[in-house]
Amino acid sequence: MSHGKIREDKTCLNCGYQVEERFCPHCGQENTERRQPFYFLFTHFVEDFTHYDGQFWGTVKNLLFKPGRLTNTYLEGKRQKFVPPVKLYIFVSFITFFLFALFPPFKINYGHTEKKEHDVTKTSTTKNQTVQNIVNGIEAEKLEVKDSAKIAELNQAQTYIQDSLKKGSFQEGLISTLDTDNKIADDSGFLGYKTQEEYDKGTANKKDIFSFINDPFAHKFFSLKEEGVKKGDILRNLIETSFHNLPKALFIYLPIFAFFLWIFHSKRKWWYFDHGIFTLHYFSFLLVSILILALLIKAAGSLAEYTFFPSLISLIIFAVSIYGLIYFFIAHRRVYKSHGVVSIIIGAIIFFLNLIAFTFLVTGLALVSFLMLH
Known part of the structure; x- marks a missing residue:
């Protein structure tokens, strides 16, 4: 609930309707003063997502510990009880990758x-x-x-x-296996060609359906070779660029994940919209789980000098990983209400197909990241 100062004037600034209490009964706008203290920008941001009335915390609790509950509640038409799926996913995604930017989950060190x-x-x-x-x-x-x-x-x-x-x-x-301290060798080539000039001459009359893929990769390879970039720098930049593009990849994959759900369930009973809601909640859970695992790994590294804590944290990491693996099957069973065995079989097929599809997406992401190196 916002703590902005209420206007004495009872006329809504948005629609002109008479406001008897805090919110306009016609448009829903809060009847607060137009100008607020500077700190209100930050408190309003936090309030907008966490809802001091408990909506946000109730959403997080159900998301983590009651698989499928948020989806069932939303599809039943109870839209005000929890944070909306799209809003939840955007907020969780923002927090996850913001914290990853502040505290990188991995440290790349190629120097000997x-x-x-x-x-x-x-x-x-x-x-x-x-x-x-x-x-x-x-x-x-x-x-x-x-x-x-x-x-x-x-x-x-x-x-x-x-x-x-x-x-x-x-x-x-x-x-080092990758020989990361050295540059690309002078005698190394792309598809058998040692320079960009050789490649252009050799492929001038050999254009095929793969040329639109090979040409930009050849150009990037020879460009990095001529610039004398070290292999370690290439690999580090490749990983960092891929990681920064991961939120985009996850967002792109949302409708694909929902599509696989749509294929394996009744088209009369379940709309594509329903699968989209399930997907948003499941991906929100995955992001929170990844964040928790990353923080636990960081904690394990910081407490490595102690005997007890690393073992305990490792046990917790293992438990969280197993829970994250079976979470999908539990949520799938509760939302789609299939028979136990049928639900497990369908869930396994969907899970396997998505694993393959996401692997292709990550591979494509890595290739795009390579082209973006500079």
Whole structure:
């Protein structure tokens, strides 16, 4: 309930209707003073979403602990009891990604610290010594073998190992797998072409249905190669750009998720609108769950020096993850009121299809994010 100062004039500023109490009975506008203290901007924002009369907190409680309750209540026509689905989703999405911006759920660090470099050097030296011991063992075995064919085979093996050791192939994997500290190699290419000029000439007369995809990716690849951008910077920017585009991807996927629900349920009993309400509530729950998991992971990292708390938080994370997995099936059963086994089968099919579709969407998001790198 707003705490803005009530006007003495009982005429509604919006429609001119007579207002006997706080709200106009004709248009619903609150009859408060036109000008308020500056802090009212912030208090009004909080009040608008949290509703001090308990609407918001009641919505959150039912969203988290009573799967399907919000959807059933809304479809029954009780629209004022809880926060509307669209408003709830927008607010939860805003809070989730706002907190993620302030407290990133992951930290990307590609630089090798002095300690790591020392460990890599030490490990590399140990492995080189091991390989050298193998070579020495082969040499000793050659002294004991009298068969010329066997000696030739041992010589070949010894030569191969020594050459591999010199080239460093036995040290692969000791440095970062992605080699993030280095730039894109000069001899690396896209579809077999080393430069943009080679690509343009080679594909000039080979345009096909995939050209509209290959061309922009080739241009971006060669552009990054010419600029000398490090692989670690590319990967970091790719992850960050993809993460920033995730809210858009989720919003785009809302109608797709509802479409899969529409396919598997009676068209006479359930309208696409009904599936949309279920989807908004379910996605709101997913966002809240992701936020809770991210905060728990942060807490576990901060309390890592203690013995008891990390184990407890890990147990809570596991419980929240399992609950998040079965939440959909519980909500689906309560809203669509299918038979237990039928509901589980249909729910599993819908869940699996959405998992595949969302994977394609995330892949597309990553590809778009790559094109947006700069």
